[in-house]
Amino acid sequence: MRxxxxxxxxxxxxxxxDLCLNPENYVWGISRNESTCEQAIAMQAVHFAAQxxxxxxxxxQTNLIFICTPIAAILPTIAQIAPYLSPQTVITDVGSxxxxxxxAAEKLWDRFIxxxxxxxxxxxxxxxxELGLFQGRPCVITPNTQVNFQGxxxxxxxxxxxxxxxxxxxxxxxxxVIYECSPVAHDCAVAWISxxxxxxxxxxxxxxxxxxxxIVADLAKHLASSGFRDTxxxxxxxxxxxxxxxxYNREALLLSLEKYQLVLQAAIAQIQANDWQGxxxxxxxxxxxxxxxxx
Amino acid sequence: MRxxxxxxxxxxxxxxxDLCLNPENYVWGISRNESTCEQAIAMQAVHFAAQxxxxxxxxxQTNLIFICTPIAAILPTIAQIAPYLSPQTVITDVGSxxxxxxxAAEKLWDRFIxxxxxxxxxxxxxxxxELGLFQGRPCVITPNTQVNFQGxxxxxxxxxxxxxxxxxxxxxxxxxVIYECSPVAHDCAVAWISxxxxxxxxxxxxxxxxxxxxIVADLAKHLASSGFRDTxxxxxxxxxxxxxxxxYNREALLLSLEKYQLVLQAAIAQIQANDWQGxxxxxxxxxxxxxxxxx
Numbered sequence: 001m002r003x004x005x006x007x008x009x010x011x012x013x014x015x016x017x018d019l020c021l022n023p024e025n026y027v028w029g030i031s032r033n034e035s036t037c038e039q040a041i042a043m044q045a046v047h048f049a050a051q052x053x054x055x056x057x058x059x060x061q062t063n064l065i066f067i068c069t070p071i072a073a074i075l076p077t078i079a080q081i082a083p084y085l086s087p088q089t090v091i092t093d094v095g096s097x098x099x100x101x102x103x104a105a106e107k108l109w110d111r112f113i114x115x116x117x118x119x120x121x122x123x124x125x126x127x128x129x130e131l132g133l134f135q136g137r138p139c140v141i142t143p144n145t146q147v148n149f150q151g152x153x154x155x156x157x158x159x160x161x162x163x164x165x166x167x168x169x170x171x172x173x174x175x176x177v178i179y180e181c182s183p184v185a186h187d188c189a190v191a192w193i194s195x196x197x198x199x200x201x202x203x204x205x206x207x208x209x210x211x212x213x214x215i216v217a218d219l220a221k222h223l224a225s226s227g228f229r230d231t232x233x234x235x236x237x238x239x240x241x242x243x244x245x246x247x248y249n250r251e252a253l254l255l256s257l258e259k260y261q262l263v264l265q266a267a268i269a270q271i272q273a274n275d276w277q278g279x280x281x282x283x284x285x286x287x288x289x290x291x292x293x294x295x
Numbered sequence: 296m297r298x299x300x301x302x303x304x305x306x307x308x309x310x311x312x313d314l315c316l317n318p319e320n321y322v323w324g325i326s327r328n329e330s331t332c333e334q335a336i337a338m339q340a341v342h343f344a345a346q347x348x349x350x351x352x353x354x355x356q357t358n359l360i361f362i363c364t365p366i367a368a369i370l371p372t373i374a375q376i377a378p379y380l381s382p383q384t385v386i387t388d389v390g391s392x393x394x395x396x397x398x399a400a401e402k403l404w405d406r407f408i409x410x411x412x413x414x415x416x417x418x419x420x421x422x423x424x425e426l427g428l429f430q431g432r433p434c435v436i437t438p439n440t441q442v443n444f445q446g447x448x449x450x451x452x453x454x455x456x457x458x459x460x461x462x463x464x465x466x467x468x469x470x471x472v473i474y475e476c477s478p479v480a481h482d483c484a485v486a487w488i489s490x491x492x493x494x495x496x497x498x499x500x501x502x503x504x505x506x507x508x509x510i511v512a513d514l515a516k517h518l519a520s521s522g523f524r525d526t527x528x529x530x531x532x533x534x535x536x537x538x539x540x541x542x543y544n545r546e547a548l549l550l551s552l553e554k555y556q557l558v559l560q561a562a563i564a565q566i567q568a569n570d571w572q573g574x575x576x577x578x579x580x581x582x583x584x585x586x587x588x589x590x
Contacts, residue, residue, distance in 0.1 A: 118518055138518050181514055189514035192503045197526040198578075199566075203559040204495050205581040208487045208588065210554065219476055219484035223413055223433050224588035230525040231492035236585030239578035247571045257563050259505060261556070264498040268552050271494075276542045283493075283534035286500040290531030293503065293519035 002058055004065040006030040006077055008040045008049065010120060011094050012068030013129025016045030018174045021131070028056050031126075039126045059084045064166060067093040071244050074101055078108045087111075090163040096190065097248040098142045098183035106144055111160065113167045114142040114183060116190075117176060135175035141168055142183045184252075191252035193293065195245040196260060199253070201235030202242065204228075297353055299360040301325045301372055303335045303344065305415060306389050307363030308424025311340030313469045316426070323351050326421075334421050354379045359461060362388040366539050369396055373403045382406075385458040391485065392543040393437045393478035401439055406455065408462045409437040409478060411485075412471060430470035436463055437478045479547075486547035488588065490540040491555060494548070496530030497537065499523075 003019055005012045008031040019025050029046035030053060031037050037049035050056055065081070067074050074093050081091075091112045095101050102114040119137035121128055143164050168178055181189075208228075211217040246253055270278045298314055300307045303326040314320050324341035325348060326332050332344035345351060360376070362369050369388050380386075386407045390396050397409040414432040416423060438459050463473055476484075503523075506512040541548055565573045 118520060140514070140518065177517075179514060179517060181510060185508070185510050185514060188506075188508070188511040189518055192506060192511075192515045193519040193523040196502070197499060197522050199559070199562055200495055200499050201526050202578055202581040203555060203562055204492060205585045205588075206562075206577065207491070207551065207555040207558040209580075209584045210558065211483075211487060213480070213483070215476060215480050216483040216487075219435070219474060219480060220487045221588050221590075222472075222474060223435065223484055224488040225413060227492050227529045228488040229589055230528045231496050232581075232585050232588070233525045234522045235578075236582045237578075239575050239582055242578040243571050243575040246566050246574050247569075250566060250569075254563070254566060256502065257559075257566070260498060260502040261559065261563070263502040263505065264494070264552075264556065264559075267494055267498055267501075268549070268556070271541050271545060271549060271552070274542075274545075276538050279541050280534050280538040282501065283497055283530075283532075283537040285504075286497040286527075287531045287534055289504045290500045290527050293500075293516050293527070294524055295516075 001025050001064060002062045003027045004029070004056065004059070004062045005046065005068055006053075006065065006081075007068035007070075007073070008036050008045065008126050008129075009068060010124050010126075010128045011117065011133075012066065013040060013043070013045045013126040014119075014131070014133035015066060015068065015094075015117075015174070016040060017043065017129055017131050018134065019170075020044050020047065022173075026058070028058060028062075030056070036126050043126070043129065045126065045129055053081055053084070060086050062086075062089055064170065065089060065091045067091065067095075071095045071097060071101070071248050075104050075108065078105055078112070082109050085109075090166050092167045095248075096194070096245070098140075098186045099251075100248040102142055102144050102183040111163045113160070113163050114144075115167055115171065116140045116142070116186065117171065119176075132175065134171070137176055138179055139171040139176035140179045140181065140186050140189075141171070142181060142186050144183060187249050187252040188255070191249055191256045195249055195253045196256040198234045198237065198242045198245060199257060200260065201232055203235070205232050205235050296320050296359060297357045298322045299324070299351065299354070299357045300341065300363055301348075301360065301376070302363035302365075302368070303331050303340065303421050303424075304363060305419050305421075305423045305428075306412065307361065308335060308338070308340045308421040309414075309426070309428035310361060310363065310389075310412075310469070311335065312338065312424055312426050313429065314465075315339050315342065317468075321353070323353065323357075325351070331421050338421070338424065340421065340424055348376055348379070355381050357381075357384055359465065360384060360386045362386065362390075366390045366392060366396070366543050370399050370403065373400055373407065377404055380404075385461050387462045390543075391489070391540070393435075393481045394546075395543040397437055397439050397478040406458045408455070408458050409439075410462055410466065411435045411437070411481060412466065414471075427470065429466070432471055433474055434466040434471035435474045435476065435481050435484075436466070437476060437481050439478060482544050482547040483550070486544055486551045490544055490548045491551040493529045493532065493537050493540060494552060495555065496527050498530070500527050500530050 029049040040046045098114045105112040117139040324344040335341045393409045400407040412434040
């Protein structure tokens with residue numbers, strides 16, 4: 001299969017390394033950065049790399065293109081390459097939000113299938129790319145069921161089902177655990193377990209920082225330990241990633257934040273009412289319920 | 296020195312193991328559990344152990360007593376042992392809240408000095424006791440300056456200063472990093488970095504659990520990963536410990552929760568207003584500020 005990867009960072013690079021292991025694949029890559037192109041070739045993440053799409057001679061013969069750019073560049077990239085592709089080419093992405101991408105991407109390219117492989121390590125960039133990064137990790141594929149699976153659009157249905165099968169098959173071959181759902185269900189789920197935690201955690205850091213008594217502020221800094229470290233970790237992460245979560249998953253994030261506020265307010269009311277039995281019951285529930293998320 | 300330890304769990308047991316290394320110390324311990332007494336002697340956490348204070352023949356010759364019981368038992372324990380002690384005996388505790396303990400404890404025993412060693416491991420009980428547990432860890436000592444350091448109470452000042460010196464010296468000998476402050480400053484600081492995170496984190500678990508759409512709820516459980524794991528860890532901890540934090544540090548915890556709500560509301564307002572630059576600036580600040588707590 002002829003495969004293109006646009007954006008050679010941690011995800012694009014790791015994807016390329018896995019795909020290049022299969023001798024039946026030919027993989028080309030695009031990065032704006034020349035040294036990234038050189039590194040990608042050297043580490044066998046691609047067979048050929050270039051800084052610009054015009055340098056890819058096999059563009060019209062490519063079967064599958066992965067867009068692995070930052071979220072904001074996904075749609076412009078599809079618009080840019082669309083004129084040069086065969087109509088059979090399937091485009092997919094690896095963006096962490098799906099509603100904001102999938103609807104618009106399908107308008108640009110009808111054989112687009114959104115996906116979100118949930119894998120990573122503590123680093124970024126091509127130098128952090130690793131073999132087997134997606135092994136055993138979830139990959140959510142988000143066919144736009146409203147557009148593609150209505151019986152009235154038989155042709156569209158056929159072509160999209162075929163595109164969906166291709167994307168599913170490739171991720172399965174890399175060992176990913178596949179989930180399929182609508183873009184909205186994906187965005188709501190990641191709002192809960194990935195985007196909400198960032199703002200809950202960042203607000204903790206910010207609130208602690210606003211302590212005005214210098215003795216208390218200084219003591220808190222010296223006493224902070226593993227509890228604060230873990231709870232504040234994602235709130236102290238990459239600011240641009242956090243901004244994109246909010247910007248591109250605004251609706252689902254706001255819904256989860258509003259629900260969170262109500263839950264927090266209920267706990268505060270229990271403390272104000274000296275309802276210690278109620279607090280212990282709440283924390284007994286959360287102890288049990290947490291394990292349902294982390295089996 | 297003759298030292299008593301009442302409550303032979305992780306903290307009491309670890310304290311005893313360190314103190315027994317010094318041949319000049321004689322250490323007795325109390326646990327309600329007979330097998331804990333046997334284990335404490337076997338692992339050299341104490342020289343002698345008993346289930347009841349009446350079995351401690353050296354009680355009136357003891358120089359320093361550590362109360363290492365759960366918070367709720369600290370004051371009743373002091374009231375119980377006070378009649379049998381020499382007036383020179385110093386009593387200290389290891390409780391994680393101080394205002395609720397120190398004022399009342401001083402009324403029961405004027406040579407009481409509150410302390411809070413901030414150390415632990417993932418386990419509890421005497422079997423988890425380890426040598427050097429307090430090495431390099433903070434120990435906050437909370438002399439009640441209002442009562443003890445006013446020039447008008449010269450006698451009280453002298454005796455308490457001497458008691459304070461003794462408690463400081465023992466913790467220093469175990470390698471702890473000593474901080475001294477008022478009980479209120481201690482309770483406010485631990486509310487920020489230890490008790491607030493528990494309720495922020497528990498509310499995250501609870502909010503995620505209340506998702507009503509079964510597809511989203513199920514997907515969220517499967518997709519939860521390191522971000523959710525870390526942010527939810529302390530909210531899924533020991534429910535009784537969490538309850539005691541709220542019950543015994545109610546005022547400081549409520550202040551920090553109210554501040555937290557305001558900070559969270561401000562972030563929500565930025566998202567509602569599509570103020571993405573503002574969100575990125577907030578997250579840039581929290582990234583920088585977090586490191587001030589974790590140097």
